[in-house]
Amino acid sequence: MTKSPKGTNTVCTHVGTLEDKEYKGAASPLYMSSSYAFEDVDVKRYPRYFNTPNQEALSKKMAALEHTEAAMIFGSGMAAISTALMTFLQAGDHIVFQQTLYGGTYNFAVTQLEKYGISYSFTDGWEVSDFEAVVKPNTKLIYVETPSNPLLTITDLRGVAELASKQGILTMIDNTFASPINQTPADLGIDVILHSATKYMGGHSDICAGVVACSQENLDKVFHTAICFGGSLSDYTVWLLERSVKTMGLRVKAQNDNAMKMATYLKNNQDVENVYYPGLESHPGHDLAKSQMTGFGGMLSFELSPDIDVSLFFKHLELIKPSMSLAGVESTMISPTKTSHALMSPEDRQKQGIKDSLIRFSLGIEETEDLVHDIEQAISKTKSMTVPA
Structure with a gap:
């Protein structure tokens, strides 16, 4: 008999909670160490490698919320966005951005991509046909944001995912405005989901963080870029974010x-x-x-x-x-x-x-x-x- 999936608030509260084996506390313990043993251990842990106990536990919660195989926690939304983009793009590639984007993403595109020989196009609108019109033979990625910041435009995620899949193009979404409570793009065929976790996941205007959620295969690629860019998050902030996510659904x-x-x-x-x-x-x-x-x-x-x-x-x-x-x-x-x-x-x-x-x-x-x-x-x-x- 297949076990029924847990409800969203149950996932927010319980998945990715570290067990306090010593004192049996209800909250996840906080591991602040930046130095871990390397001999006779299963995992060689280091904060910049996104694999401290608190980082790993919260990543499981984020993946469960976004219905993906895996996730990683970053120091900011832009750290997550820039790392993900530079993972899947290289010199000679082309990316399609939808017309309306968060200003930070727009600024990254127009000031940084050409330095690396990466070309880009913006759509004229939000219809699937608008995306198709600017796809080129060297297009490797389609990037969407829905609802968009700040005009709340809506992009057809199923349609974009189908268009990209037919042409072997990866899809990426900034899901910050919706949050996984209102929208799970992976269920609609989107490959990589991004968040400024500063926003609804943090929810109290007191932390800065980002998330990348996707398949394990794609996350392995993101990891190799991420350890070079160094956009990891301190374990204390990771602990605060895990605490905050518990009430995100409510x-x-x-x-x-x-x-x-x-x-x-x-x-x-x-x-x-x-x-x-x-x-x-x-x-x-x-x-x-x-x-x-x-x-x-x-x-x-x-x-x-x-x-x-x-x-x-x-x-x-x-x-x-x-x-x-x-x-x-x-x-x-x-x-x-x-x-x-x-x-x-x-x-x-x-x-x-x-x-x-x-x-x-x-x-x-x-x-x-x-x-x-x-x-x-x-x-x-x-x-x-x-x-x-």
């Missing part, structure tokens, strides 16, 4: 619910021009998101009316924090043009549809009534200060 569910409520409220707010959230039926990717996600996520973006000064609006917020990063238990807002996508040129931001009036809203776990009140009082104060005399 946190993300609350954030999903808050995002849906706030997206609906903002859509009906006369001081808001546009709302970008795949949970809204008006979102162009709504049906696709329903088919490949189990929840619509805790992130949304919106544009205030032109007569409302965004900088003043931020200054008048009292509860919601105008703060960088995302996915903490506290709600935050940013201006992508000044933060996550500041490294892009104004022209490139315009191509992606990222306006100066755009606000990215990361929902926390507060009561939505309090969030609504904060937005309304901030808008009211901003409008009163900008009314002509």
Whole structure:
């Protein structure tokens, strides 16, 4: 009889937990050593080799959550992204990126890849045909991000995976915005899954980490690049991340619910021009998101009316924090043009549809009534200060 798979919250809580054999404590013990024996041992352990006890245990939890054979923990999301890209690309290769990307990934592509003789193309849109249109004979990798940062565009993961498989192309996704609670790309045919674990996995705005999850064969390749780049994570932070992941399912569910409520409220707010959230039926990717996600996520973006000064609006917020990063238990807002996508040129931001009036809203776990009140009082104060005399 086949054993039924464990539920997501059970995986978050139990898989990859180190057993405290000496004192029988409920929490994983923390092994802080950076020096381990090399004689008469099964594994020669060293932090930069991603194989300390805490690193190995957390990697098992991450792989279980993403439904992959294996995973590795990195020092940041960009460490995971850059290491994975440089593992599967070499001089003469070509990579296809979708049009809308996290600004750090975009900056890495346009400032680093050509140094290594690697060419790249960006799609004109998010349809599978847009990816197919820029595939070349030397294309080795297709890179997607869905929902995307910051406009929450939705890419057809099954369609991209089928396109890539037919042509022997590897697929890679930044799954940060969705988290494995809302989306498991490996089940849809995607080869390599990336995360900024700083976000939903950490969830408390107090650690920085990254994840690569994939088959054991592909992870073996990533490992050989990773030990050269040195993007490992300290065991204390690994321990904190393992602790945080235990509540990820509960946190993300609350954030999903808050995002849906706030997206609906903002859509009906006369001081808001546009709302970008795949949970809204008006979102162009709504049906696709329903088919490949189990929840619509805790992130949304919106544009205030032109007569409302965004900088003043931020200054008048009292509860919601105008703060960088995302996915903490506290709600935050940013201006992508000044933060996550500041490294892009104004022209490139315009191509992606990222306006100066755009606000990215990361929902926390507060009561939505309090969030609504904060937005309304901030808008009211901003409008009163900008009314002509």
